[in-house]
Amino acid sequence: MSDEMKANPEEETGLGEAGLEVFRDTVEEFLAAADVRVVYGEPIQHDDTLIIPAAEVLCGMGFGLGSGSGTSTDKDAEKPNRGSGSGGGGGGRILSRAVAVVVASPEGVRVEPVIDLTKIALAGLTAMGFMVGMMFRMNSHRHGIPRIEE
Known part of the structure; x- marks a missing residue:
C-alpha cells in the first residue's frame, strides 16, 4: 500500500470535524422544530375554557460526506500532481399539520379532532377514479373487445 493511500483524509481536509459540526447544527434545528410548544401550540384562555391546539x-x-485523495499517473511530469477533494450534502423536510384541539372547561376535558376536508375529498376522488377505471375495464370484456395477445 502506498503512502498516499495511508493518509487520513480527515487530517488533510478537516472534513471530519466540520462535517460533524454541520450535522450537529442540522439535527438541533430539526429537534427545535419538533419541540412540544410547536406540537401543541400556545394555550388560549377564554373565560373558564382553556383551548390547546x-x-x-x-x-x-x-x-452524507465524502473525501478522496490520489496522485497523478503522469510519469513524464517532473512533480506528479497530488489531488484531493471533499464534499458533503444533506437535505430534509419538516411537515406539520393540526390534528386536534384539546378543550378544558369546567364541564371536563375533551379532544376535538381537526378534520381535513381536502384530504377526504382527494381520497374520495381517487377512489372514484379507480372505480370508474375498473368499470370501463370490466365493461370492455363484456362487449367482446378483443384482447391483445403477445
Missing part, C-alpha cells in the same frame, strides 16, 4: 410533526433528513 395539537399538531402532528413529521421530519426526515439525510446527510
Whole structure:
C-alpha cells in the first residue's frame, strides 16, 4: 500500500470535524422544530375554557460526506500532481399539520379532532377514479373487445 493511500483524509481536509459540526447544527434545528410548544401550540384562555391546539410533526433528513485523495499517473511530469477533494450534502423536510384541539372547561376535558376536508375529498376522488377505471375495464370484456395477445 502506498503512502498516499495511508493518509487520513480527515487530517488533510478537516472534513471530519466540520462535517460533524454541520450535522450537529442540522439535527438541533430539526429537534427545535419538533419541540412540544410547536406540537401543541400556545394555550388560549377564554373565560373558564382553556383551548390547546395539537399538531402532528413529521421530519426526515439525510446527510452524507465524502473525501478522496490520489496522485497523478503522469510519469513524464517532473512533480506528479497530488489531488484531493471533499464534499458533503444533506437535505430534509419538516411537515406539520393540526390534528386536534384539546378543550378544558369546567364541564371536563375533551379532544376535538381537526378534520381535513381536502384530504377526504382527494381520497374520495381517487377512489372514484379507480372505480370508474375498473368499470370501463370490466365493461370492455363484456362487449367482446378483443384482447391483445403477445
